[in-house]
Amino acid sequence: AKPWPALPPLLVDLATRAAAQAGFDGFVADACLVNHYLPGTRLSLHQDRDEQDYGQPIVSISLGLPAVFLFGGLQRSDRPRHIPLSHGDVLVWGGEDRLRFHGVLPIKPGVHPRMGERRINLTLRKAG
Numbered sequence: 001a002k003p004w005p006a007l008p009p010l011l012v013d014l015a016t017r018a019a020a021q022a023g024f025d026g027f028v029a030d031a032c033l034v035n036h037y038l039p040g041t042r043l044s045l046h047q048d049r050d051e052q053d054y055g056q057p058i059v060s061i062s063l064g065l066p067a068v069f070l071f072g073g074l075q076r077s078d079r080p081r082h083i084p085l086s087h088g089d090v091l092v093w094g095g096e097d098r099l100r101f102h103g104v105l106p107i108k109p110g111v112h113p114r115m116g117e118r119r120i121n122l123t124l125r126k127a128g
């Protein structure tokens with residue numbers, strides 16, 4: 001099979017530095033999942049389990065409209081914390097928190113001055 005095209009070094013470097021600041025040294029992302037949210041769109045509680053090595057963190061970059069990130073426990077039924085995320089925020093989770101259920105509340109209607117009526121989230125991951 002063909003290898004995935006390389007990620008932009010700018011993004012890989014940002015993710016490495018953000019992960020290190022959060023206590024996860026040596027993180028080298030090899031995948032980036034892009035989510036596009038319109039007003040009203042949500043992401044229901046889930047765990048990120050598609051990666052090979054849960055020892056590697058997830059680095060999440062938020063752009064555009066603000067969102068409320070739900071950061072739950074290891075059971076879907078655990079009551080999640082509400083973490084506000086806005087344009088330019090970078091959120092890292094890993095270690096014992098790597099498999100916490102998480103999601104995003106419905107995006108409130110609005111217009112971001114640079115991004116318009118949308119939120120874009122990039123998650124940098126080590127998939128393989």
Ligand SMILES: O=C(O)CCC(=O)C(=O)O
Pocket residue numbers: 033035043048060069102103104121123
């Ligand atoms: O949009 C977000 O802030 C989270 C995205 C997410 O959890 C995912 O793509 O698995």
Ligand SMILES: [Mn+2]
Pocket residue numbers: 046047048102
């Ligand atoms: Mn996720």
